[in-house]
Amino acid sequence: MLKRIAVLTSGGDAPGMNAAIRAVVRSGIYYNLEVFGVYRGYAGLIQGDITPLNEGAVGDIIHRGGTFLYSARCPEFLEEAGQRKAVTELRKHQIDGLVVIGGDGTFRGAQRLTDLGFPTIGIPGTIDNDIPGTDFTIGFDTAINTVIEAIDRIRDTASSHERTYVVEVMGRDAGDIALWSGLADGAESILIPEVSFRMEEMIARLKRGYERGKKHSIILVAEGVGRGMEIGDRIKEETGFETRVTVLGHVQRGGKPTALDRVLASRMGAKAVELLIAGEHDKMVAIRNNELIGIDFDQAFEQDHQPDLSMYELAGILSI
Structure with a gap:
């Protein structure tokens, strides 16, 4: 019978x-369970950094970015010996189930614990929105709103000085941040890892805009495509346009979560507990068509995340 559960956060905040x-x-x-918090992710789990949490311990945190449980890398957990240490610590604290919040790497670790006989449920928390099987991940909406706000400010300067701006955003393997932000802010070109692009075509688009009287342009680049500085240098070399580059970096991870992220996180957290109570394990909470479901970790691992390419096509149509 489920009596005690624990929760941890792992990977990027x-x-x-x-x-x-x-x-x-x-x-x-x-639901009359005792709940424990594991500090510093899997590293803290191995070290037994596990503390009881009551209602007050999580008061006044719903509006805060980051994770008050902290996150840390843990090479030791990649090995079976480290995973067995983690299970030993959970058993020592008489914990019956674990909720992990994070991305792909976090879920693979959770699956290893399940393989060792410990019930685990995952909640997708990553700004990249790159977890297959769920429409959205916690943090994505806040991240794109942060990017949009930055682009709005950059556009003011671009317009005032008649400049071309290249804005590099996060997304090593997934282009959702660039795609959604670029469409929302009317970027002239959006470069994402999932779609090949030709520099010559982007240059031609910029020149056409200039010829019809356009005085400034915004180029949005996901980091997985290439370095913003190199792309900016190439644009300046090919066009002669005054070009500036902004790399937003880790500013995209921070800040107060939007209402959408707060509600999504609240719904997913409650659903994770319900799944554990129902005897489910080795699953991730997902949202599809605004409905919360539990899907096997294997479904997420076996699929490749794909952005909505119809949005990419629409962005191209609207930026002519």
Whole structure:
């Protein structure tokens, strides 16, 4: 019988993780469970850095970015010996189930724990929105709103000085941040890892805009495509346009979560507890068509994340 559960965050932080932790803790208490927090992810789990959490421990955190449980890398957990240490610590604290919040790497670790006989449920928390099987991940909406706000400010300067701006955003393997932000902010070109592009075509688009009287342009680049500085240098060399480059970097991970991320995180946190109570494990909470479901980790691992390419085509149509 499920009596005690624990929650941890792992991998890169994402706005809304605190809201998810809060939902796990308070939902667990509502269902008469004892809830524990694991500090510093899998590293803390191996070290036994596990603390009871009550309602007050998660008060006043729903609006805060980052994760108050912290996150850390843990090479030791990649090995079976480290995974067995983690299970030993969970058993020592008489914990019956674990909720992990993070991305692909976090879920693979969770699956290893399940393979060793420990029930685990995952909640997708990553700004990249690159977890297959779910429409959205916690933190994505906040990240794109951060990017949009930055582009709005950059556009003011681009317009005032008649410049071309290249804005590099996060997305090593996934282009959702660039795609959604670029469409929302009317970028002239959006470069994402999932779609090949020709520099010559982008240059031609910029020149056509200039010839019809356009005085400034925004080029949005996902980091997985290439370095913004190199692309900016090439644009300046080919066109002669005054070109500037902004790399937004880790500013995209921080900040207060949006209402959408707070609500999504709260719903997913409660759903994770419900799945554990129902005896489910080796699953991830997903949202599809605004419905929360549990899907096997294998479904997420076996698929490749794909952005909505109809949005990419629409962005091209609207930026003529």
